[in-house]
Amino acid sequence: MLEWQSIFVPALPLLEGAVRGTVMFFALLALMRIAGQRESGGLGVTDVLIIVLVAEAAAPALYTQDSTLTDSLIVIVTIVFWSVAVDAISYRLPVFSHLVKARPKPLIRDGQLCRRTMHREFLSREEVESQLRLHGIQDMSRVQQAYLEPNGMISVLTRDGEGNAPVEKPEAL
Template identity: 55%
Template structure:
């Protein structure tokens, strides 16, 4: 049960490769799909569930294999976050940035296409901020967590944050 069935180096390499591949794929999918969680939060949850799943159900050869994978995945997460904090070029590769959806009442159709958002979805989010007309928006951003933040042209600020968009 506790005997290591797979070579430790193979487990570490598998964990690192899967983590980096999923991080890249999730970044390509776009911010909108993340909902209220950050992209790396979703990635970690998926990977940890998969890594420990076999150890919990007995499908895996060893609990130790799962422990090595979990440790590798969590270490990758810490290393990526630390590198992104210290190296701005690495942060650009691994961390999502807010995207401008509306500037001075004008929709950014390029961002809408990239995130597969319709104008009606944007209008729905604006209504949650108490805004009926896109022209009333000074600036609106699609945030890295998938929510839309709005800076109204009239200067009013909504007190309660809206719920994240569902996609």
């Protein structure tokens, strides 16, 4: 027999669920900002954060580990609320945006590698040259600017003023 109360009645006070979601969101956001952006791939740091938090918040309710669906939903709603709130606040307040949103980092300026960024993001010269080749560039001196973008991709502007799109992999026959 199903015990409806054990499924829907919160085991935690509502405020505690909201506080847990708030603390986890900002703690993981800070950790992701400190860790850097290189490994996040095509998703933005905030996207990864939301996916991880929502999965973690949903897991206890899915596996009945001392948590009801309502407890998990409260935490998930809180996480999504803070995600939207952080985006809205950073849109309206650029100062706040610089604190919570990743910015492009220079990798190459006037054909010269920016060693500081490479050191911070653990990028070797070979990895940067590999990315340039994907953009169809053999000679680094042709690069006016190259940036490590917030989504982990590298954008390149050549001296002729044009950006180069990465060469796509040919499809298998």
